[in-house]
Amino acid sequence: MDLSYGAEYEAFRAxxxxxxxxxxxxAPKGEGMRxxxxxxxxxxxxxxxxxxxxxxxxxxxxxxxxxxxxxxxxAEEFANAQVSPGLGGQGISMLVPTLLEVGSExxxxxxxxxxxxGEMVWCQGYSEPGAGSDLASLxxxxxxxxxxxxxxxxxxxxxxxxxxxxxxxxxxxxxxAPKHQGISFLLFRMDTPGIEIRPLVDMTGTANFNEVFFxxxxxxxxxxxxxxxxxxxxxxxxxxxxxxxxxxxNIMLSRLNALIKLMQSETxxxxxxxxxxxxxxxxxxxxxxxxxxxxxxxxxLSARINQKDASLAGMVVKLQGTExxxxxxxxxxxxxxxxxxxxxxxxxLRDHGNWQTHYMYYxxxxxxxxxxxxxxxxxxERGLGLPREPKVAAKAAAxx
Amino acid sequence: MDFGLSEEQTLFQDTLxxxxxxxxxxxxxxxxxxxxxxxxxxxxxxxxxxxxxxxVPEEHGGVGLKPLDAAIAAExxxxxxxxxxxxxxxxxxxxxxxxxxxxxxxxERLAAGELRIGIALGEAIxxxxxxxxxxADGKLNGKALYxxxxxxxxxxxxxxxxxxxxxxxxxxxxxxxxxxxKTRPTGELVLKDTPAIHLSADPDHFQAVLDAGRVMLAAxxxxxxxxxxxxxxxxxxxxxQFNRPIGSFQAVKHMCAEMAAHLEPCRAMVWYAGxxxxxxxxxxxxTACHAKAHLAEVGTFIARTATEVHGGMGFTDLLGLHYWFKxxxxxxxxxxxxxxxxxxxxxxxxxAA
Numbered sequence: 001m002d003l004s005y006g007a008e009y010e011a012f013r014a015x016x017x018x019x020x021x022x023x024x025x026x027a028p029k030g031e032g033m034r035x036x037x038x039x040x041x042x043x044x045x046x047x048x049x050x051x052x053x054x055x056x057x058x059x060x061x062x063x064x065x066x067x068x069x070x071x072x073x074x075a076e077e078f079a080n081a082q083v084s085p086g087l088g089g090q091g092i093s094m095l096v097p098t099l100l101e102v103g104s105e106x107x108x109x110x111x112x113x114x115x116x117x118g119e120m121v122w123c124q125g126y127s128e129p130g131a132g133s134d135l136a137s138l139x140x141x142x143x144x145x146x147x148x149x150x151x152x153x154x155x156x157x158x159x160x161x162x163x164x165x166x167x168x169x170x171x172x173x174x175x176x177a178p179k180h181q182g183i184s185f186l187l188f189r190m191d192t193p194g195i196e197i198r199p200l201v202d203m204t205g206t207a208n209f210n211e212v213f214f215x216x217x218x219x220x221x222x223x224x225x226x227x228x229x230x231x232x233x234x235x236x237x238x239x240x241x242x243x244x245x246x247x248x249x250n251i252m253l254s255r256l257n258a259l260i261k262l263m264q265s266e267t268x269x270x271x272x273x274x275x276x277x278x279x280x281x282x283x284x285x286x287x288x289x290x291x292x293x294x295x296x297x298x299x300x301l302s303a304r305i306n307q308k309d310a311s312l313a314g315m316v317v318k319l320q321g322t323e324x325x326x327x328x329x330x331x332x333x334x335x336x337x338x339x340x341x342x343x344x345x346x347x348x349l350r351d352h353g354n355w356q357t358h359y360m361y362y363x364x365x366x367x368x369x370x371x372x373x374x375x376x377x378x379x380x381e382r383g384l385g386l387p388r389e390p391k392v393a394a395k396a397a398a399x400x
Numbered sequence: 401m402d403f404g405l406s407e408e409q410t411l412f413q414d415t416l417x418x419x420x421x422x423x424x425x426x427x428x429x430x431x432x433x434x435x436x437x438x439x440x441x442x443x444x445x446x447x448x449x450x451x452x453x454x455x456v457p458e459e460h461g462g463v464g465l466k467p468l469d470a471a472i473a474a475e476x477x478x479x480x481x482x483x484x485x486x487x488x489x490x491x492x493x494x495x496x497x498x499x500x501x502x503x504x505x506x507x508e509r510l511a512a513g514e515l516r517i518g519i520a521l522g523e524a525i526x527x528x529x530x531x532x533x534x535x536a537d538g539k540l541n542g543k544a545l546y547x548x549x550x551x552x553x554x555x556x557x558x559x560x561x562x563x564x565x566x567x568x569x570x571x572x573x574x575x576x577x578x579x580x581x582k583t584r585p586t587g588e589l590v591l592k593d594t595p596a597i598h599l600s601a602d603p604d605h606f607q608a609v610l611d612a613g614r615v616m617l618a619a620x621x622x623x624x625x626x627x628x629x630x631x632x633x634x635x636x637x638x639x640x641q642f643n644r645p646i647g648s649f650q651a652v653k654h655m656c657a658e659m660a661a662h663l664e665p666c667r668a669m670v671w672y673a674g675x676x677x678x679x680x681x682x683x684x685x686x687t688a689c690h691a692k693a694h695l696a697e698v699g700t701f702i703a704r705t706a707t708e709v710h711g712g713m714g715f716t717d718l719l720g721l722h723y724w725f726k727x728x729x730x731x732x733x734x735x736x737x738x739x740x741x742x743x744x745x746x747x748x749x750x751x752a753a
Contacts, residue, residue, distance in 0.1 A: 001403065001675045002403075069401065260751065280743075280746055281742055284693070287745070292690075295665065295669045298672075299404060302402055302403035303404070305401060305402075306402055313664050313667070316665065320665065375657075376650075377654075380653035380657040383657070383660060384633050384653075384657070385633070387637065387644075387645050387648040389649070389650060390644060390648060
């Protein structure tokens with residue numbers, strides 16, 4: 001057990017801190033992602049290696065060797081200073097790593113530089129009304145017509161569709177192949193004729209997602225990542241990135257601190273909620289679980305550095321993290337009682353109503369990104385070696 | 401940075417596990433639990449492996465290792481439901497003697513496995529009716545209930561002010577108390593002007609001994625729960641109903657996944673809590689409380705769920721699954737039930753009066 005990062009890394013941490021204190025006045029605070037301030041900040045971060053750190057210089061990045069600890073230190077310092085760590089989003093976190101892995105040289109040069117600089121915003125077109133947990137059964141079709149793919153179908157849960165310039169999209173190009181081998185990974189502009197975006201209002205009252213409809217959308221033939229029929233493998237490597245990023249215990253820790261503050265300020269009959277043993281015990285129970293996930297996260301970080309196997313510890317993060325977060329938000333609401341119901345315009349609203357928002361939003365995340373039930377299948381089959389569920393005979397055969 | 405066990409620690413874990421698998425299997429546990437065989441021989445064998453000497457400094461004939469190493473041993477003992485006086489004689493006893501100082505001779509006997517110290521701290525954690533110990537003029541009076549590692553040569557007793565004392569079994573009345581858990585004997589001490597060695601009046605010493613004990617119980621539960629999960633997974637792969645292994649039904653496989661999802665983060669938590677005892681003193685108390693309480697909750701869930709995966713067989717004595725079920729139940733109550741320990745965690749952060 002050695003919890004120190006070492007002198008070299010602590011020197012790097014000091015560098016990051018110096019940078020932040022010297023430049024924090026230039027950091028955006030809630031400006032839109034297209035604003036000049038945001039784009040300038042992103043450029044500055046890349047130049048100093050605090051964003052797009054491991055992206056090769058040839059593609060507009062900083063070009064550093066991947067190093068788990070430096071990335072962690074950068075994230076920690078920007079979070080502690082409450083300064084914007086630069087742009088995120090599905091293009092940067094998911095598409096760019098994929099292009100680096102399986103994209104053509106042309107694609108990397110065309111898409112990576114503008115994406116990491118925030119000039120090209122992406123959305124992800126995976127799920128469909130009929131293809132949720134069983135994503136590989138997706139039916140949005142792309143048929144080759146001369147030098148163009150012609151795309152028809154519908155996507156759902158496309159979170160930034162209304163803001164995006166481009167979409168990375170899974171489509172069926174080989175209708176006669178087995179379902180996992182008939183999918184391809186296409187890139188196309190969101191202003192291509194034939195695309196219709198409809199906002200999808202969810203239980204929070206906001207349209208956090210969209211439905212996207214494709215009618216004879218024409219896509220240049222070369223805008224495919226990987227070979228025809230290999231889209232499933234491409235998509236799977238990205239899904240692993242997404243799962244690991246849901247349920248981050250460090251974000252949970254700051255939320256726990258907000259909960260403690262709330263329980264210290266809210267009162268019932270003149271007594272602080274935190275002084276009521278029943279509420280306090282629930283808080284401590286949650287703190288213990290947050291702590292366990294935090295140590296689990298340290299173990300995972302260490303396993304990546306030292307190339308040790310901690311695969312089961314990684315598989316449980318999405319399931320545990322999102323479920324715990326939902327419970328944490330619930331306690332925030334319970335601590336306020338009827339006041340906890342306040343939502344929207346209400347003079348008694350606490351913390352902008354974000355306890356209710358997060359409570360609902362995290363239920364969404366329990367479902368999204370691979371439902372809790374799918375996570376349990378993964379844990380039990382890949383983690384514990386339990387047998388897969390036998391396949392049900394095809395519907396067509398049964399109904400014939 | 402390396403958050404995890406070193407190669408030496410992993411080797412120690414493997415050695416201890418294979419010894420327990422070969423020499424102290426379920427049949428031997430059954431005989432000891434049933435009173436047909438004494439647990440003393442197991443402790444002598446463990447002492448030969450150095451388990452009794454882990455925390456005793458080399459100058460007193462010990463191995464001079466750290467609490468994290470002891471937590472690794474505790475996890476192994478829990479995994480095999482091993483009857484042994486490890487908690488008192490290898491951890492809490494030596495910790496108290498080291499804090500008190502000047503106890504070299506006792507430490508040597510502890511390291512050799514020749515001295516066993518039972519633990520009577522319960523009254524200073526949560527005194528129940530008719531129990532409590534007072535100290536005056538080098539003598540103890542009162543009653544200590546639910547003494548851990550009963551059958552020892554000496555007992556570590558806490559008075560109502562959290563002072564620590566050592567009494568000899570020969571100087572007092574005592575009797576065993578039957579409990580549901582047969583792998584670890586329990587008893588009561590009746591103290592009537594019993595002569596005692598005063599080890600410490602410092603409540604921080606009491607707390608340090610208690611924290612160490614709680615982390616060991618958490619580690620014991622980690623091992624016991626891991627064993628129950630392993631047994632449940634193996635059974636779900638082998639047992640067939642409706643012409644297929646029950647582990648292929650989502651209802652069953654999700655029970656297993658939930659157990660693993662709750663248990664796996666506990667491993668890192670126990671490691672850290674063990675590490676903090678000696679290396680991060682400012683966090684030791686809080687992490688010990690949370691490890692104890694959280695493992696109690698996760699352990700209880702797994703004890704129940706793993707039994708259910710086994711269906712009716714889980715309920716029988718034939719499989720012996722209940723030894724682990726009861727061990728986890730014992731660890732939950734010993735040295736502070738979860739509600740009490742969480743309240744201590746709140747106090748440690750000034751979140752409770």
